[in-house]
Amino acid sequence: MRMKQLLATIIIGTTAAFASTATLAADITGAGSTFAYPIYSKWAEMYKKTSGNGLNYQSIGSGAGIKQIKAKTVDFGASDMPLPVEELNEAGLMQFPTVMGGVVAIVNLDGVAPGQLKLTGPVLADIYLGKIAKWNDKEIAALNPGVKLPAEDITVVHRADGSGTSFLFTSFLSQTNADFKAKIGAGTAVKWAVGVGGKGNDGVAANVQRIKGSIGYVEWAYSKKNKLAHTQLKNHDGNFLQPDDDAFKAAAANADWAKAPGFGVVLTDQPGKAAWPITGATYAIVHKQQLDAAKAKEVLNFFNYAFKNGAAAANELDYVPMPESVAKLIETAWKNNLKDGSGKAVW
Numbered sequence: 001m002r003m004k005q006l007l008a009t010i011i012i013g014t015t016a017a018f019a020s021t022a023t024l025a026a027d028i029t030g031a032g033s034t035f036a037y038p039i040y041s042k043w044a045e046m047y048k049k050t051s052g053n054g055l056n057y058q059s060i061g062s063g064a065g066i067k068q069i070k071a072k073t074v075d076f077g078a079s080d081m082p083l084p085v086e087e088l089n090e091a092g093l094m095q096f097p098t099v100m101g102g103v104v105a106i107v108n109l110d111g112v113a114p115g116q117l118k119l120t121g122p123v124l125a126d127i128y129l130g131k132i133a134k135w136n137d138k139e140i141a142a143l144n145p146g147v148k149l150p151a152e153d154i155t156v157v158h159r160a161d162g163s164g165t166s167f168l169f170t171s172f173l174s175q176t177n178a179d180f181k182a183k184i185g186a187g188t189a190v191k192w193a194v195g196v197g198g199k200g201n202d203g204v205a206a207n208v209q210r211i212k213g214s215i216g217y218v219e220w221a222y223s224k225k226n227k228l229a230h231t232q233l234k235n236h237d238g239n240f241l242q243p244d245d246d247a248f249k250a251a252a253a254n255a256d257w258a259k260a261p262g263f264g265v266v267l268t269d270q271p272g273k274a275a276w277p278i279t280g281a282t283y284a285i286v287h288k289q290q291l292d293a294a295k296a297k298e299v300l301n302f303f304n305y306a307f308k309n310g311a312a313a314a315n316e317l318d319y320v321p322m323p324e325s326v327a328k329l330i331e332t333a334w335k336n337n338l339k340d341g342s343g344k345a346v347w
Contacts, residue, residue, distance in 0.1 A: 026051075028299050031058035032065015032078030034200040035165050035219040036282040039099055040078070042313045043306045050305065053298060061200060063162015063188045069093065069285045075299050077285040080164020081188050082264035092288050094337045096330045097263050097281035098303060099310075100320035102220045102248045103168045104278070106228040108208050109135065111148055113229065115242050118143045120234040121176025121269070121277065127215060128156055128173060129180055130194035135213065150213065157207045157216035160197025162189040168280040169217045172268040217278075220248075221317050235277045236269050243276055245318045251279035257326045263333075279320075286338065293340035300334055300347050 030040070037059035044055035058068075062079035069077025070091050083095055105119060123139050126132045132139055136149040159166045167188045174181035184190050196211075198204035201222040208216040208228060220243050223230050232240045241247050251270040257263055267279040284303060290296035307330070311321035322330070334347040 026053040026298060027056060028053070028076070028295065028302060029056045029058075029074045030065075030076045030078055030284070030299075031060055031068045031074045032285075033062050033080050033164050033282050034059045034202065035062075035080045035101065035103075035280075036078050036099065037201075038219075038221040038225070038317050039101075039310075039314055039319050042317065043302070043310045046309065046313065047302055047305050050309075051301070053302075055302060059200060059202075061159070061161035061188075062164035062167070066162075066285065069287070072287065075286070075295055078282060079188075079285060080280055080282045081167035082262060082266070082281070082283055083285065084264070085261045088262050088285075093285055094288050094333065095262055095264075095283040095285045096303075096333060097257070097265070097322060097326070098284050098306065099314050099322060100248060100252045100267070100279065100281045101318065102243050102251075102276045102279050103165055103172075103217055104220050104223050104230040104243045105233065106205070106208050106216050106218055106223050106230050108212055108214045109150065109229065110212070111150075114227075115230060115232060116144075116147060117229075117231045118234070118240050119231045121172055124233075125173040125177030125180035127154055128158070128193065128195070129177075129183065130156070131179075152213045155211050155214040156192075156195030157198055157204050157211070157214050158192050158195045159204060160199050163200075164188060164280070164282065165201060165217065165219055166190065168266075168268055168278055171266060172278045175269040221319070224318065233277050235273075235275055236271050237273045237275070239273050241274070241276055243318075245315060245320060247274055247276035248279050248318070248320045251275035251277070252281075252320050255281075257329055263330070288337050289339055289341070290346050291341050293344075293346050296338060296340070296346045300338070304331070 048054050065077040068074045136151045171186040174186045198207040201218045204216040205218050205222045205226045208214045250272050251267050254270045255265045307327040314321040338346040
């Protein structure tokens with residue numbers, strides 16, 4: 001009798017182990033963009049309830065995410081900088097946009113309310129070049145009559161890791177300030193002229209919260225979540241705007257996804273009276289040839305679920321969901337580009 005009970009226990013335990021393994025096999029892994037982390041976390045929570053399958057996502061920055069997908073250590077990489085088609089082809093990759101959002105400048109200044117301070121691209125660039133080093137500098141004061149600006153040093157905070165948020169931020173500064181473009185330029189990892197680094201959007205947010213007189217840049221959801229004082233920004237058409245999803249949508253309206261090679265659209269400094277000047281998409285990056293077709297399909301199932309069911313969650317977090325027409329373009333790209341080991345379409 002005891003032997004029968006022991007055998008039953010082993011069988012039950014083994015069955016449970018197989019069930020656990022099956023569940024783990026269905027989970028997918030991703031790494032990269034901290035910009036995308038808040039919405040990917042929400043979508044993962046929703047998808048888990050519906051499918052039972054999870055997402056293990058490492059919010060480690062776009063640069064690291066690109067490295068991990070190239071090394072095939074994750075099922076998808078995530079970057080806010082679209083990779084050039086040449087780089088995608090060389091590595092056997094494809095990318096597709098998953099959601100859009102905005103980057104904002106944030107400050108820690110006593111007596112200055114969120115959304116009160118006004119900045120322009122040229123002035124913001126000069127701050128990050130170290131040319132404007134005091135908060136009461138005449139260039140900042142001229143934009144903010146009536147605002148009491150302290151006569152204290154500006155502490156610049158930037159990303160310490162390879163970052164798509166940095167790519168969007170430096171793209172805007174390069175588009176609006178020739179000196180910044182020449183000396184620093186646009187990229188996920190640049191050689192900053194001044195400042196202290198923070199890892200991820202959360203690291204920059206934490207540094208700005210900690211350091212009086214500081215300025216940084218983060219994805220809008222991080223600013224709202226941490227109740228940081230964002231600034232107004234002057235857009236391409238000369239209007240000072242507050243960041244919100246309507247302003248991000250106005251910038252995104254100019255995107256021509258059908259004509260962009262590899263879906264590579266950059267949405268910074270877009271024309272339009274209501275367009276937020278630092279807007280961008282975040283991308284998922286996958287290998288075209290998928291040796292584990294089931295895992296590859298699960299990645300696509302996750303994003304397909306997000307496109308069809310995740311718009312409300314995206315809007316709640318002040319992201320801009322991909323339009324249905326773009327989701328259909330993306331699905332066609334999956335069908336045409338992603339193959340298993342035998343050359344059969346994964347989707």
